């Protein structure tokens with residue numbers, strides 16, 4: 001790849017920022033990464049990767065010579081025209097996005113016709129217009145603004161960066177949008193060039209739709225349980241319709257992560273703030289919250305009262321291949337089990353350290369079998385491959401009881417039953 005490619009700045013070295021930086025470095029750009037967290041920058045400079053994301057470490061190592069890390073924005077402004085903003089926008093108590101980190105970057109931008117702020121952070125619709133107005137008020141009207149939302153998934157972020165379904169660029173058809181498009185050009189992805197407000201809405205609508213798809217199949221799963229149908233068969237039959245598609249139709253104990261919950265709520269509030277009641281999204285959220293709790297009634301149906309029962313949670317991260325616990329169903333499940341008086345043992349191959357801090361009352365174990373020892377029941381919470389491929393005869397021997405609740409419909413009921421275990425999935429016969 002040519003080393004002549006446009007250099008860029010990336011502000012924020014979280015999941016989105018680091019993957020974007022590493023990805024563009026791989027494509028040949030020099031990348032100036034900026035973060036206010038001095039410890040994180042020191043670790044990155046030392047070659048450490050602060051998050052668990054498959055393939056990221058290798059990508060950063062391979063492109064180390066093109067990646068520059070700093071706590072100051074100056075270097076990025078000096079070397080790059082395009083500053084990609086990938087800082088956090090967590091929800092506030094009112095459910096609105098907290099834009100303080102974004103605003104801090106806006107305040108640091110110079111009055112320069114050479115520079116553009118390229119927004120990768122997920123922001124409410126209208127943020128781009130507000131920032132452009134602020135630029136005007138601050139006498140920085142020559143700065144350009146581009147909305148370039150990110151669609152990568154944790155756990156497969158590097159692959160998603162290199163093989164995007166589409167690239168969305170929202171601007172006013174200026175030089176900066178052209179430059180962003182040129183950066184993505186080698187990836188050969190379909191391009192949606194549009195205005196800033198539409199680009200912002202595409203991001204929120206995509207996440208809200210995916211969350212809706214999951215809540216929909218979860219409700220179908222719940223009805224399957226009462227009708228004798230099997231949700232896996234149903235999802236296969238429904239998903240082969242090209243208008244629907246097979247992905248994100250996996251029923252389970254609800255979606256987690258920081259994005260779906262945040263973006264569904266942001267879209268709902270965005271509508272509400274202008275007087276529109278987005279009814280569908282209320283249901284999506286409620287179904288997801290109830291879905292996390294359904295496991296408790298399944299356990300109670302088999303075991304009766306849970307007080308004093310030992311329940312093993314297999315997997316804690318919100319999905320496999322990540323150490324991220326934000327919005328994880330395990331948090332709700334563990335809290336509910338403890339509230340019922342159960343003793344909860346837990347194992348996660350990667351997220352255990354973070355989980356220890358957030359769920360100190362759990363009995364953390366170094367292996368799945370250790371967590372299963374003397375357990376009355378087990379719940380598969382995260383479908384890590386290591387957990388899906390457990391030796392179920394060894395599991396049956398370790399447990400006191402025989403109940404396994406498959407919260408991700410990822411296990412083979414026949415194999416578990418063959419090992420003498422009782423299998424209970426979500427919406428499965």
Ligand code: UGA
Nearest residue numbers: 150151152153154214248249250254255256257259318319
């Ligand atoms: C999601 C979107 O998929 C990305 O496109 C987007 O860029 C990202 O949010 C973001 O806005 O940053 P992510 O939250 O990393 O990505 O992970 P997903 O793979 O979407 O999974 C979210 C949750 O849904 C997980 O808990 C997963 O277990 C659950 N899920 C997913 C289901 O329960 N069923 C499914 O069929 C698919």
